[in-house]
Amino acid sequence: MNSPVDFKNVSTVGFESSPVAEKLAGLRANEARYFMKKYKHEFIVIPADESRETLDYVNRILKVERDIEFSARPLETSNFQVENIRWAYVFYEDGLSVNVLYTVDDPKKRAVGFKLSEGMEVPKELNGKFKFARQKSILAGTIRGSYFVIKGEY
Secondary structure, three states, X not given: OOEEOOOOOXXXXXXXXXXXXXXHHHHHHHHHHHHHHHHOXXXXXXEHHHOHHHHHHHHHHHHXXXXXXXXXXXXXXXXEEEOOEEEEEEEEOOOEEEEEEEEOOOOOOEEEEEEEOOOOOOOOOOOOOOOOXXXXXXXXXXXXXXXXXXXXXX
């Protein structure tokens, strides 16, 4: 079932099994607030077990571009296009959020972003491969983030 994310009343629904459920829910709400403020777009999430296509898309890019396969269980996804940018998100049980930013008309503006919820360790699949910058969020606490540029066509 599709669910719009409320960034005013943060809810852990969908993330109950996560050891960092509140911070992960805050991270999801932070993303929802960004898209509403910047694009007037409502951020909708889908349970991961109902969104195989989005999971396959993100997993394919991670595998082909950087040989990354996460062991954490995906809980929710989001997949949409605003303006000329296609976005895909996967929120994982361990507190990781992966997003793919893919401009449809500019191959130089394509990237995969990683955001770590406050309280989680850097996943072993990313440890030592990326440097993480810190960002403060009222909704999510301290978010650590990193990214890489996509070189291929997807």
